[in-house]
Amino acid sequence: MVKHSFGWVVVLSAAVAACGGGDDGRDLTGADTDFQTTLIEQLIDAQTGDVIEIPAGVYAFDRSLSLTVDGVTIRGAGMDETILSFANQTSGAEGLLVTASNFTIEDIAIEDTRGDALKVNEGENIIIRRVRTEWTNGPDTDNGAYGIYPVQTTNTLIEGAVAIGASDAGIYVGQSRNVIVRDSRAEFNVAGIEIENTIDADVYNNVATNNTGGILVFNMPNLPQPGYGTRVYDNEVFDNNTNNFGHPGTPVASVPAGSGIVINSNDQVEIFNNNIRDHRTANVIISSVHSTGYSGIGTQEDFDPYPETILITGNTFGDGGGNPDNVELQALRVMMFGLTGNIPDVLWDGFENADLHEEGAMPAQFRICLDNGDAQMLNVDGPNGYSNPHIVENASCSHERRTDVVLPF
Amino acid sequence: MRGLLPLLAFLVAACGDQAVTPVFHDEGRPALLSDWGMMSTRDGLLRLADGVEPFDLNSPLFTDYAGKLRTVWMPEGVAARYREGEALDFPVGTVITKTFYYPVDDAGHVLRGDGDVIVSTRPETLDLDRVQLIETRLLIHRADGWVALPYVWNEDESDARLMRAGHSLALSLADPDGSYRDINYLVPNVNQCAGCHAVNNTTREILPIGPAARHLNRDFEYAEGVENQLAHFIAEGYLDGAPDLPVIPRAAVWNNPDLPLNARARAYLDINCAHCHNPAGPADTSGLHLNIDAPHGPNLGVCKPPIAAGPGSGGHQVDIVPGHPDESIFIYRMASTRADVMMPELGRSLAHDEGVSLIEAWISAMGDGCS
Numbered sequence: 001m002v003k004h005s006f007g008w009v010v011v012l013s014a015a016v017a018a019c020g021g022g023d024d025g026r027d028l029t030g031a032d033t034d035f036q037t038t039l040i041e042q043l044i045d046a047q048t049g050d051v052i053e054i055p056a057g058v059y060a061f062d063r064s065l066s067l068t069v070d071g072v073t074i075r076g077a078g079m080d081e082t083i084l085s086f087a088n089q090t091s092g093a094e095g096l097l098v099t100a101s102n103f104t105i106e107d108i109a110i111e112d113t114r115g116d117a118l119k120v121n122e123g124e125n126i127i128i129r130r131v132r133t134e135w136t137n138g139p140d141t142d143n144g145a146y147g148i149y150p151v152q153t154t155n156t157l158i159e160g161a162v163a164i165g166a167s168d169a170g171i172y173v174g175q176s177r178n179v180i181v182r183d184s185r186a187e188f189n190v191a192g193i194e195i196e197n198t199i200d201a202d203v204y205n206n207v208a209t210n211n212t213g214g215i216l217v218f219n220m221p222n223l224p225q226p227g228y229g230t231r232v233y234d235n236e237v238f239d240n241n242t243n244n245f246g247h248p249g250t251p252v253a254s255v256p257a258g259s260g261i262v263i264n265s266n267d268q269v270e271i272f273n274n275n276i277r278d279h280r281t282a283n284v285i286i287s288s289v290h291s292t293g294y295s296g297i298g299t300q301e302d303f304d305p306y307p308e309t310i311l312i313t314g315n316t317f318g319d320g321g322g323n324p325d326n327v328e329l330q331a332l333r334v335m336m337f338g339l340t341g342n343i344p345d346v347l348w349d350g351f352e353n354a355d356l357h358e359e360g361a362m363p364a365q366f367r368i369c370l371d372n373g374d375a376q377m378l379n380v381d382g383p384n385g386y387s388n389p390h391i392v393e394n395a396s397c398s399h400e401r402r403t404d405v406v407l408p409f
Numbered sequence: 410m411r412g413l414l415p416l417l418a419f420l421v422a423a424c425g426d427q428a429v430t431p432v433f434h435d436e437g438r439p440a441l442l443s444d445w446g447m448m449s450t451r452d453g454l455l456r457l458a459d460g461v462e463p464f465d466l467n468s469p470l471f472t473d474y475a476g477k478l479r480t481v482w483m484p485e486g487v488a489a490r491y492r493e494g495e496a497l498d499f500p501v502g503t504v505i506t507k508t509f510y511y512p513v514d515d516a517g518h519v520l521r522g523d524g525d526v527i528v529s530t531r532p533e534t535l536d537l538d539r540v541q542l543i544e545t546r547l548l549i550h551r552a553d554g555w556v557a558l559p560y561v562w563n564e565d566e567s568d569a570r571l572m573r574a575g576h577s578l579a580l581s582l583a584d585p586d587g588s589y590r591d592i593n594y595l596v597p598n599v600n601q602c603a604g605c606h607a608v609n610n611t612t613r614e615i616l617p618i619g620p621a622a623r624h625l626n627r628d629f630e631y632a633e634g635v636e637n638q639l640a641h642f643i644a645e646g647y648l649d650g651a652p653d654l655p656v657i658p659r660a661a662v663w664n665n666p667d668l669p670l671n672a673r674a675r676a677y678l679d680i681n682c683a684h685c686h687n688p689a690g691p692a693d694t695s696g697l698h699l700n701i702d703a704p705h706g707p708n709l710g711v712c713k714p715p716i717a718a719g720p721g722s723g724g725h726q727v728d729i730v731p732g733h734p735d736e737s738i739f740i741y742r743m744a745s746t747r748a749d750v751m752m753p754e755l756g757r758s759l760a761h762d763e764g765v766s767l768i769e770a771w772i773s774a775m776g777d778g779c780s
Contacts, residue, residue: 040575040598041573044574063575066600067600068603090748093755099610099613115719121610122610144749146719149717151694152693168719174717220716222708223694224696247719247720247722247724248724249723249727298728299707300708
């Protein structure tokens with residue numbers, strides 16, 4: 001793999017250093033500290049079919065919780081009524097770690113964890129409903145990485161959730177299969193909603209705003225499962241311009257502020273019927289892992305770094321691309337579109353797999369199709385050191401449409 | 410008494426505590442450690458019951474510099490089957506214990522228990538005047554699988570009580586240089602036991618980790634003299650099917666400078682990390698595999714970007730930059746004590762300075778850079 005120098009990462013460090021320190025966060029005076037042992041014992045003793053009900057109240061914990069039993073439901077009295085606060089946490093990498101199947105959690109908030117708020121590590125039939133994860137001090141590099149974090153799951157529903165303040169992704173679904181994220185809200189995270197190395201995900205009716213990047217569909221190397229087949233539709237994605245406060249070195253740290261929807265190295269992705277507007281860098285970014293500054297040595301040889309079979313159609317685009325969070329892109333904007341001009345709605349880094357070319361062009365089934373009124377796609381020509389950026393002509397095309405993700409519950 | 414040789418039987422009987430008898434509870438959760446009869450504390454000594462065999466590991470898991478007394482016991486007539494890779498195939502009825510303790514000084518500070526401090530004048534015992542007992546964890550092999558139970562010692566060290574919800578303990582550790590460090594010692598809750606002992610995150614079966622052939626293949630100072638542990642197990646009737654000792658794998662002793670650096674580092678990562686970081690473990694989500702047989706390459710961390718490290722990246726781009734430990738996420742996370750950063754995630758509140766130094770040396774010797 002060739003090493004490229006497009007400096008999204010570099011520019012970022014300055015933004016990160018400038019960030020940190022928000023509001024004071026939740027006051028835990030009067031919070032219930034005795035409940036910790038009760039809940040830990042309930043989680044240990046839980047049997048399949050049990051419902052652990054947690055009444056309204058603010059409960060303070062100094063260590064992480066974990067559940068290892070299949071078929072358990074944890075139910076609060078509402079995401080603003082039952083609050084598990086980990087502001088005093090001294091140990092444990094999560095707030096609640098679940099290693100079990102047939103798990104439901106609903107109507108509860110998990111706040112101010114040191115690491116991830118809710119992590120579900122491997123399991124089937126996971127329902128996360130009306131759960132709020134939040135760092136109450138606002139965006140801060142010191143916040144935990146992920147809010148709602150199912151990984152290596154099959155059949156996962158996240159609905160009506162709220163995720164605020166994560167220093168990586170608010171809602172992050174990794175290495176999973178058959179996923180729906182809907183009717184949720186992600187705000188003031190680095191990544192609002194991120195689907196990574198996941199097969200078959202539908203992301204719809206969500207609101208992503210005030211993040212650094214609104215909705216991300218990524219593939220990372222060195223993992224057992226490359227992802228494909230995500231549909232992002234009917235979402236409100238606007239004003240995701242919060243400075244990137246992610247940790248340098250993490251994949252999302254390379255996302256420029258003002259990114260609406262970002263596809264990175266993922267395939268078979270549909271973006272349609274969304275309302276996408278007010279993003280300083282671009283409303284949609286399509287890129288390869290090449291643009292994220294990684295060295296080739298640390299990547300498995302069979303990793304496919306190219307985004308392929310992408311369809312963007314029927315979206316309503318508002319303002320975007322007027323002030324990119326990246327020196328090269330800013331210069332490019334002025335050079336191509338003038339001082340007051342804008343980067344087009346879709347920004348593509350231009351990396352593609354030449355091995356797939358037939359007669360010098362990408363075959364129809366692998367193309368990036370932009371069939372969205374007068375929206376345009378800018379190829380910044382990353383492979384050639386950004387020497388020949390240009391609007392992609394004849395980007396209009398289509399792919400066979402994917403079917404709805406169907407969950408068995 | 411399981412020994413076949415009358416002489417051996419006599420010697421062991423003279424040392425084991427005949428006042429207590431091991432009991433295998435095939436169900437339930439006995440409230441006291443003494444209910445298991447594995448060990449006793451009387452007359453100023455912690456002693457093991459007859460048939461309860463102590464053992465050490467070539468390279469152990471770091472736990473805040475605690476000393477560890479490990480034992481295994483099996484009922485009459487059964488034995489472990491030899492295998493390589495994972496732990497020996499212990500029969501139903503096996504009870505494995507691990508007692509965590511610290512040597513104490515006159516001022517009430519605790520000392521490093523993994524060093525050369527004398528904790529007993531008699532093999533297979535702990536001198537209660539010289540140590541503070543913290544906890545004893547049990548792994549019990551029942552018909553439907555292994556069960557983990559943590560017992561926390563009473564202040565008077567007369568017995569230990571089951572604390573399924575875990576426990577924390579404030580200690581002050583005296584370092585060899587005379588300085589002190591505060592330890593927030595954490596006894597895991599029962600679910601957290603699975604955090605390490607469910608080494609396969611799909612089956613989620615709880616399994617022993619330490620007593621694998623390569624870790625056990627070393628000498629131990631028994632009451633009746635120094636002997637290879639596996640040979641001793643065989644002689645005691647605790648192990649069947651083992652090949653000849655010379656062909657049994659042997660993990661490196663992590664802090665033996667006479668051994669090759671790579672072998673020491675890999676043995677250290679194996680016992681400290683691989684229970685999660687293996688291709689089927691809970692940390693396979695990271696794509697970082699640190700099991701003893703993981704090949705050199707991206708999945709061992711070499712030039713590998715993190716997946717979901719969050720603050721754990723420490724601003725670094727990859728897990729290991731050959732030749733540059735200070736730029737490697739490995740070292741940043743091993744040296745950290747922040748809950749959201751440190752590795753391992755569980756089981757320590759201090760950094761293991763000597764372990765960090767070992768991995769620094771390993772990375773330094775690895776070459777130069779990623780490009």
